[in-house]
Amino acid sequence: MAxxxxxxxxxxxxxxxxxxxxxxxxxxEWGVSAAAAVAVAGPxxxxxxxxxxxxxxxxxxxxxxxxxxxxxxxxVRAITQLGLTDxxxxxxxxxxxxxxxVNKAEAEEIKGKIEAAGGxxxxx
Numbered sequence: 001m002a003x004x005x006x007x008x009x010x011x012x013x014x015x016x017x018x019x020x021x022x023x024x025x026x027x028x029e030w031g032v033s034a035a036a037a038v039a040v041a042g043p044x045x046x047x048x049x050x051x052x053x054x055x056x057x058x059x060x061x062x063x064x065x066x067x068x069x070x071x072x073x074x075x076v077r078a079i080t081q082l083g084l085t086d087x088x089x090x091x092x093x094x095x096x097x098x099x100x101x102v103n104k105a106e107a108e109e110i111k112g113k114i115e116a117a118g119g120x121x122x123x124x
Contacts, residue, residue: 016080023107057100059124060122061097062091062094062097062101064094065091067118071118075113075114098114
């Protein structure tokens with residue numbers, strides 16, 4: 001069996017692009033989607049109402065392109081530094097997270113940019 005702590009340490013060293021590539025490779029290898037796991041795990045981690053008031057980290061979830069897919073893809077690419085193919089897949093696969101674990105100011109900034117491009121965003 002693999003040493004979990006060592007795996008966590010190694011995975012923590014990945015860049016965002018490398019993590020995205022790893023996610024895609026694991027989805028193909030195992031025949032699953034990371035979006036389904038996020039959708040299932042999301043509500044369970046919600047907790048009580050007080051936790052939401054004290055929340056310091058937010059996930060910015062793209063919920064739709066508002067019919068302006070090209071503009072939203074451009075904005076997603078600028079925010080995430082993803083390539084065209086990955087950004088297009090993210091937008092077409094909505095709802096999907098754009099960025100996770102960001103502070104409120106950054107989450108609000110991302111939300112504003114995506115909404116200005118015509119997309120719809122949810123912060124959790």
